Amino acid sequence: MNDHDTPPSKAAAAVEIDSVSKVFNLGKPNEVHALDGIDLTIDDGTFVSLIGPSGCGKSTLLRLMGALTHPTEGSVVVNGKSADQARLDRDYGMAFQTSGLFEWRTVTQNIELPLQLMGWDKAQRKERALEMLDLVKLAEFGDHYPRELSGGMQQRVAIARALSFRPQLLLMDEPFGALDEMTREHMQTEVLEIWEKTRKTIVFVTHSIPEAVFLSNRVVVMSPRPGRIAADISVPLGRRNFDTRESQGFFDSITEVREALRFEGSTR
Amino acid sequence: MIKRALAGAFPALVIGVGGLVLWELSLLVINPDGFLLPRPTEIFEAFTEHFDAIWSATINTGYIVVTGLIVGVILGVVWSLLVSRFRIADETLTPLAIALNAIPIIALAPIFNAWYGLLSPTSNQAIVVLLVFFPVFINTTKGLTSVGATKIELMDSYAASKWEITRMIRIPNAMPLFFTALKIASSLAVIGAIVAEYFGGSQDTLGQFIVQNAASGRYTNAWAAVVAASAMGITLYLVSGGFERVATPWRPDVDVVG
Numbered sequence: 001m002n003d004h005d006t007p008p009s010k011a012a013a014a015v016e017i018d019s020v021s022k023v024f025n026l027g028k029p030n031e032v033h034a035l036d037g038i039d040l041t042i043d044d045g046t047f048v049s050l051i052g053p054s055g056c057g058k059s060t061l062l063r064l065m066g067a068l069t070h071p072t073e074g075s076v077v078v079n080g081k082s083a084d085q086a087r088l089d090r091d092y093g094m095a096f097q098t099s100g101l102f103e104w105r106t107v108t109q110n111i112e113l114p115l116q117l118m119g120w121d122k123a124q125r126k127e128r129a130l131e132m133l134d135l136v137k138l139a140e141f142g143d144h145y146p147r148e149l150s151g152g153m154q155q156r157v158a159i160a161r162a163l164s165f166r167p168q169l170l171l172m173d174e175p176f177g178a179l180d181e182m183t184r185e186h187m188q189t190e191v192l193e194i195w196e197k198t199r200k201t202i203v204f205v206t207h208s209i210p211e212a213v214f215l216s217n218r219v220v221v222m223s224p225r226p227g228r229i230a231a232d233i234s235v236p237l238g239r240r241n242f243d244t245r246e247s248q249g250f251f252d253s254i255t256e257v258r259e260a261l262r263f264e265g266s267t268r
Numbered sequence: 269m270i271k272r273a274l275a276g277a278f279p280a281l282v283i284g285v286g287g288l289v290l291w292e293l294s295l296l297v298i299n300p301d302g303f304l305l306p307r308p309t310e311i312f313e314a315f316t317e318h319f320d321a322i323w324s325a326t327i328n329t330g331y332i333v334v335t336g337l338i339v340g341v342i343l344g345v346v347w348s349l350l351v352s353r354f355r356i357a358d359e360t361l362t363p364l365a366i367a368l369n370a371i372p373i374i375a376l377a378p379i380f381n382a383w384y385g386l387l388s389p390t391s392n393q394a395i396v397v398l399l400v401f402f403p404v405f406i407n408t409t410k411g412l413t414s415v416g417a418t419k420i421e422l423m424d425s426y427a428a429s430k431w432e433i434t435r436m437i438r439i440p441n442a443m444p445l446f447f448t449a450l451k452i453a454s455s456l457a458v459i460g461a462i463v464a465e466y467f468g469g470s471q472d473t474l475g476q477f478i479v480q481n482a483a484s485g486r487y488t489n490a491w492a493a494v495v496a497a498s499a500m501g502i503t504l505y506l507v508s509g510g511f512e513r514v515a516t517p518w519r520p521d522v523d524v525v526g
Contacts, residue, residue, distance in 0.1 A: 063421075066425050068421055068424055068425060087424075087425065087427055088427045090426060090427060092425070093425075094421075094422065094425040096418045096421070096422070097418075098416070098418050100416065100418035100419050100421075100422045102419065102436075102437070102440070103518055104440040104441075104443070104516070104518045105518075113426075113436070114426050117423075117426050117427075117428050117432060145518045147518070147520070171425075
């Protein structure tokens with residue numbers, strides 16, 4: 001069984017980015033060239049990480065996929081339609097570095113937020129929220145307020161919220177960046193479990209090389225200012241388990257990504 | 269919970285009662301015939317002796333305070349909702365609010381008396397409305413606009429409307445600051461009403477009771493009315509705190525007094 005490496009056979013493109021550039025404050029003195037000439041196609045069902053130094057535009061690239069910002073040039077197509085239309089159709093869920101939970105809502109109410117916006121009735125919402133709480137192993141915390149949860153638990157709630165309406169695409173912007181190393185590894189395992197169960201397409205922005213390698217089928221390495229795709233590395237590690245982090249293949253892939261990042265650094 | 273509340277109030281009670289006893293005893297020793305600062309027991313006697321008059325004045329002043337407070341709070345909240353939602357409102361109404369606040373509002377009391385009639389309570393209510401409006405406006409606006417960027421982005425990712433963002437993020441986010449403002453405003457309302465009453469308005473009010481008794485040297489009676497006014501201020505403060513606790517159950521730090 002090596003199903004971690006092979007996307008499902010339907011293999012339609014979840015995201016197609018075609019010669020995209022992004023300039024902030026175009027024509028002003030504080031103009032920033034964030035992305036330049038990005039071409040990237042992400043197949044449905046794959047787990048892709050975007051990695052690069054700070055300021056390489058990886059978060060901007062993720063936000064372009066979510067139509068939270070728009071390209072200066074080029075096109076972004078999500079699920080076969082414009083990114084804006086995909087956003088309006090609620091085709092993706094998003095998780096951020098800060099959990100962005102609403103402190104005035106209980107855990108269950110936080111998970112129900114997107115469902116509420118979509119006009120689900122109360123009973124349906126409740127049922128789905130309970131299901132999601134099970135998925136992220138927080139069944140007994142439904143009635144708690146976010147402040148009563150640890151950072152890792154808050155992030156799990158944020159992920160449950162992003163998945164609650166079962167979008168096929170999940171965009172994650174350094175969701176574990178603020179967690180300690182042990183919680184972080186634990187959360188990585190959980191996200192992989194969820195990915196294996198649900199077969200979402202996941203686009204995952206991270207600073208961490210081991211994290212990118214451990215999680216992804218594919219690691220997209222970016223260079224800074226203007227952000228370009230420096231390398232596109234596939235990670236043939238098969239199904240992850242506890243031993244993966246100590247396997248030779250894991251270290252080889254880490255080395256490959258690190259080399260790509262270093263090479264990029266030295267060419268500037 | 270009541271037991272806990274009592275335990276929490278215990279230090280305050282000790283200080284309060286201790287202070288009264290000290291006040292009583294020190295005046296007995298230093299100035300037994302004093303009439304500018306009467307002893308607590310004398311004030312209490314005056315209070316019971318004039319209870320009917322003080323009660324009736326308290327009701328009338330209370331009416332001015334509560335109606336002025338309600339109108340001022342509604343005005344402040346509606347104003348800040350407009351300002352936080354529409355740029356054009358922000359550019360026009362915010363400077364206007366700041367300009368209104370720059371007026372020493374109490375100074376308007378004699379003018380309002382001329383506007384609304386010397387014996388009408390409306391002039392006093394208007395003073396309370398103006399006093400209450402600004403702290404409510406400035407705090408609520410701060411709460412409505414200081415929302416974390418992640419929350420807004422999240423709502424955008426769900427294609428939420430502006431109104432949904434206001435209703436589901438901005439308003440709950442503003443609750444703690446709104447209640448802080450309400451507590452400040454409830455005390456201001458009592459002060460504003462009484463000072464405005466010094467200048468006119470209806471005659472059967474705490475402000476008039478204090479002025480008339482002080483003018484004829486009956487300071488103990490004036491003190492008794494001050495006690496009634498303080499009780500009103502404390503009651504309003506506690507009621508505001510009670511609303512706060514019900515409206516913001518997610519906050520652990522909210523205490524009725526705190």
